[in-house]
Amino acid sequence: MDLNIILVLKAVIIAIVEGITEFIPISSTGHMIIVGNVINFRGTFATSFEVVIQLGAIFAIIVLYWGKIWSSVVELFKLKPSGIKFWTNIIIAFIPAAFFGFLLNDKIDEYLFNPGTVAIGLIVGGILLIIIENKFRHKHITKSVDKISIKQSLKIGCFQCLALWPGMSRSASTIMGGWICGVSTIAATEFSFFLAIPTMVGAATLTLYKTGTKFSNGEIITLVIGFVVAFLVAMLVVERFVAYLKTKPMKVFAIYRIIVGIVLLCLIKFTTILL
Numbered sequence: 001m002d003l004n005i006i007l008v009l010k011a012v013i014i015a016i017v018e019g020i021t022e023f024i025p026i027s028s029t030g031h032m033i034i035v036g037n038v039i040n041f042r043g044t045f046a047t048s049f050e051v052v053i054q055l056g057a058i059f060a061i062i063v064l065y066w067g068k069i070w071s072s073v074v075e076l077f078k079l080k081p082s083g084i085k086f087w088t089n090i091i092i093a094f095i096p097a098a099f100f101g102f103l104l105n106d107k108i109d110e111y112l113f114n115p116g117t118v119a120i121g122l123i124v125g126g127i128l129l130i131i132i133e134n135k136f137r138h139k140h141i142t143k144s145v146d147k148i149s150i151k152q153s154l155k156i157g158c159f160q161c162l163a164l165w166p167g168m169s170r171s172a173s174t175i176m177g178g179w180i181c182g183v184s185t186i187a188a189t190e191f192s193f194f195l196a197i198p199t200m201v202g203a204a205t206l207t208l209y210k211t212g213t214k215f216s217n218g219e220i221i222t223l224v225i226g227f228v229v230a231f232l233v234a235m236l237v238v239e240r241f242v243a244y245l246k247t248k249p250m251k252v253f254a255i256y257r258i259i260v261g262i263v264l265l266c267l268i269k270f271t272t273i274l275l
Contacts, residue, residue, distance in 0.1 A: 002216050002217060003217075004222075008221075008225060010039050011225060012225065014035060014039075014046075014053065014226065015056070015229035018053045018054060019056070019230040019231070023061075023171050023193065023237065025169045025172030025250060026172070026253055026256060026257055026260075027122060028169075029050075030168075032050050033113055034115055034118060034264065036050075037115055045215070047211055052204070052223045055227065056226065056231040056234070057230045058201070059227075059231050060231050060235045061193045061238065064235065065190075072086045089149075089191075090198060093156050093157030093174075093191075096158045097161050098198075098202055100164060101202075101203065108166075113166055115264055116265075117165065117166060118167035118261075119167065119260075121165045121261075122260055123261035125168045125257055126253075126256075129176060129251075129253065129254035129257070132180060133176075133249060133251065137179050137185060137249070137250075140179070140187075142182055143187055144187050145190050145194070153191075155180070156178055156181060159180075160173050161173075170196065174192040174195060175188045175189055189242060
């Protein structure tokens with residue numbers, strides 16, 4: 001068996017990073033790019049691996065919110081208004097990022113997947129998070145996912161396009177969009193979770209189509225380990241994140257983003273660590 005222990009260890013590190021950062025507003029892609037550069041986890045397999053572990057994190061959402069997801073699917077097939085509305089909202093919110101992501105995918109990969117652009121995304125996103133939270137967080141009129149309108153869904157979906165820039169964060173972008181649309185923090189966060197399902201499945205399908213799915217036995221084992229690790233870590237993080245948001249502001253994440261972004265720019269300017 002061609003199992004590379006060093007590769008597995010690097011993969012576990014990246015999977016832990018993914019599980020921690022996928023659903024909190026600090027950019028999982030940005031952190032994986034940074035850590036991947038530091039530990040030299042790059043290349044075609046690394047790209048495929050990062051997609052697979054994102055699916056592991058998404059699976060955590062499916063497990064944690066299975067009751068809501070299953071009931072909405074049943075209602076959809078029974079043509080009940082609540083089920084139709086829920087999945088219509090998800091599809092409408094999914095379309096903008098899917099369109100621009102497909103259209104610009106090659107350019108994004110070529111020009112934006114590097115520590116410098118990640119640093120900019122972290123800083124800009126952190127500043128926006130502070131400004132938008134201070135202005136809009138407590139002005140919500142929509143307090144549950146089921147009450148989100150089609151118009152609000154479309155606006156949130158447009159905000160998700162910000163996450164095409166690595167470092168901006170998909171969850172931060174959609175939550176900020178929710179705040180501006182008058183959606184409560186918890187409702188915006190949970191809508192972001194549900195929206196992640198088609199978004200990440202679509203991104204994974206596109207990436208795997210481009211990179212291919214021919215893996216060695218050792219690489220397949222590494223992919224499975226990464227998937228499981230990302231799933232387990234995300235399971236632990238999501239529940240705690242939602243509990244935190246019920247009483248605490250997002251400012252701590254914004255400050256973290258800005259600090260990390262500034263440190264990254266300094267490292268890029270004065271060292272060769274991230275080259």
